[in-house]
Amino acid sequence: MKHYLILPAFILIFNFASAQNKLYSSNKTEFSFFSKAPLEDIEAKNTRANSIINLSNRELVVRIPVSQFQFKNKLMQQHFNENYMESEKYPYATFKGKINEDLDLSKAGVYSVSANGILNIHGVDQDRKLSGKLTVGEKSLLLETLFEVMLIDHRIEIPKLVFKKIAEKIEVKANISYSPYTK
């Protein structure tokens, strides 16, 4: 009965190998957000996120360790983690989605892309359509996107007793560069 196994095994290997060839993983990421506030602007940067794109089915995932957002004001960073994002309870923000446009991403060029998927922040899932720009180079990809996050959508509470006003909408900017995935 061994021959029953051989074919599936081959297919499995080829399938996986070809899927692997079309996997691109992030080698450099930068997420940042900015919010205008009267006393001190709220801004932070995170370079510890990871992402993978599967070019064969245009699926992509992004995983951002929330506590790695770096603020100038360390007390603000503490508040961000402890009071707003509860990052010990919800350590990651994630996006699982699929690029909508049926593009041939093996050709170099700059493409406008959008992706539908689930954005999870603060443990709350939201169906979102995010759009951005994808620059395809030789064995490299660069994804740039800008999107807004409504705090209320993710049940991030703004306390009544905050001297500083905090915007209810935060603008997030992301730059992710990818190279072929290697394990």
Added chain:
Amino acid sequence: MRKIFLLLYLLLPFSALAQEDLMKLVSDSNEVFVRSATFKATRIINGHSVETVGKNNMDFIISHRFDRINRGFEEFFGLDAATNRLGLEYGINDRFMIGLGRSSFQKTFDYFAKYKLLRQTSGAVSTPLSVTLFGGYAIRTQKTAPQLSGSDRSSYTAQLLIARKFSEAFSLQLSPTLIHRNRADIFTDNKTVIATGIGGRMKLTKRTSLNGEYNYVLPNQIDDNYKNNLSFSFDLETGGHVFQLLFTNSFGMTERQFITETDGSWGSGDIHFGFNISRTFSFKKKSRLNP
């Protein structure tokens, strides 16, 4: 048997890589999480916590201790009189900070440095405790008769602050302490006093907590009239400020004063109401985000 393999064969093309598998692939096994906010401020109440001020951040701390509550109504339960301490603290980097302060009580100036030796982490590297070293110097400048030399008015403090954040809501700290006074007020007192502090924080809501702190002086070192320092506080944070509303049996706010020279007794109602307010400023140059 054959059917099973056929089925497997049919399913294979679809099993390639689902999003969940991609999610597993992006997981970074080298991630290390530093536990933040073991305590909210650089003080538990009177004593230092393992926390330091962040890099290029400056904390301005205003502290007040009112007179004893048992002064009664005529003195408005102690509120008619107060001592204060104004302090500035600066983070050289995320582990090392320096600070200075001036207390009205005995017109004391204090200078100190703190270094985070270990940070509690989880993830790829797991560290169960945070450990911070503290070194401080204080000098009284109040005129006395006879006038004492500068050296006689000086004291030194060394502390090993060991803390663990057990859960999101509960942190505990142990603070073995060595205080050296070049000249003790009561001359039978030891010049070098060994003590240990224990302090904790219990979060009530996201922005409020209850803190407690007790400084135990090991026996037979100081006069029996001195009491161990015990304090409780309610902490409230609002954006850039941390307010601590507190009750303590000590008037002074430097280590020598509250650890070795506390004369109030909780049992007799020698309790001082007080507060610490800290405000953080950041001095880092305009960030690279929006050049």
